[in-house]
Amino acid sequence: MPPLRAAKPVRADRGQPPLSRDERQLREPVGAERARQQVGVQRPDEAEMLGMMRRLVQARDDEQIDLVALLRLGRGDVTPQEWRDLRAEVTRNYNRATTVRYLLGQPMLGDFLEEGLEELGLPNAGTGRTGRLS
DSSP, X not given: OOOXXXXXXXXXXXXXXXXXXXXXXXXXXXXXXXXHHHHXXXXXXXXXXXXHHHHHHHSOHHHHHHHHHHHHHHHTSSOGGGHHHXXXXXXXXXXXXXXXXXXXXXXXXXXXHHHHHHHHTOOOTTTOOOSOOO
16 A cells, blocks of 8 residues: 555645745744744844834735835825826736735835825824824
8 A cells, every 4th residue: 555645735825825934923823932042032123024024025015015105105206186196007017926025125114104004094003193103
């Protein structure tokens, strides 16, 4: 009798490109302490960054598209009146395999996202206010 072969793993989200090694590691549910040990995290801000990276990797496609569009709005690439066109452009050019790296490569990501929210008149989770911060 021939030996049994293990079944090939099937991705639940077919149609998506294969995950990189880093993305697979970020998707694994691990405790905060274990995550710190695995990557040698000493400071809480590094642990927060790891958590943010994990959330970005796990975000749905439409959420990642919104984040890229919000980043570009906050950076001043377009005006709030151009939001729908911007989001459509980001959707056309969307590539799940590179989006997280693109977002994390933005040195002022948090500032740009905050500015984008303000431009759209949406409340900022950190302040609960809308409009420009003084």
